[in-house]
Amino acid sequence: MELLSVHEASVRLSAQTGAQLALNKVSLRIAAGERIALVGSNGSGKSTLLRLINGLLLPVQGHVHAPNGLSQAMLFQRPHMLRLSVLRHVALGLWLRGASWSAALVRALDALQRAGLAQLAGQAARTLSVGQQQRVAMAQALALQPALLLLDEPTASLDPHAKREVEALMEDFARSHPQAAMVFASHNLGQVKRLAQRVVYLEGGRVLADLPVADFFDPAVLQSRSASAHFFTQGELA
């Protein structure tokens, strides 16, 4: 079952002039249950594509098709914390989606416990380290139980221990929500292998490859695709 599709969409960001595009005729279909990794070098358009999917950007050409009421949650590359305690910060996200405040607090605490962050519940969200903020943002996104979970470099600023924990949260989500889809941007090829079924490779705002993960990492397929071969040599294998 298709959850969302992008058709020949081009995006020009406000500061971009002339012919320069952040995304250039990108097409993508996302089906229920899929786990898709977006890979490509800095500036290739991963974050822009996630924002387009999430409805935060409009294409100058092409379109995004999503059913009314598709619930999405997005974890941004740079977490943004409100001037609230961690617990209230997470609860606010739930309240904004219609939960009563008391139910939101209960679910927020539960989400923090699952993410191993209960001890931070009373702390001011803005005083957390970037890695802690990232994990709180992850807990908040998971608490929404979205049908489509979008994650922009969810482990980029995490230490190895926290990285494993966040990957475990991603796996838990995929396992416990088999009908939900997860799209994540990553520079970490090990993570892509561990978590993705399908890899979308971007370069200069274009999709140059959209392959099952096994094919993307298959040397025989790689040889016939200079794009992914190039990425392979640049990529981080941790």
Ligand SMILES: Nc1ncnc2c1ncn2[C@@H]1O[C@H](COP(=O)(O)OP(=O)(O)OP(=O)(O)O)[C@@H](O)[C@H]1O
């Ligand atoms: N606010 C902005 N205004 C103008 N151009 C932007 C803006 N944000 C990003 N861009 C440009 O859009 C293109 C795509 O950027 P994007 O952030 O989507 O790349 P990315 O693949 O997420 O990179 P990274 O790996 O560094 O996160 C780049 O050329 C970038 O310079």
Ligand SMILES: [Mg+2]
């Ligand atoms: Mg990015």
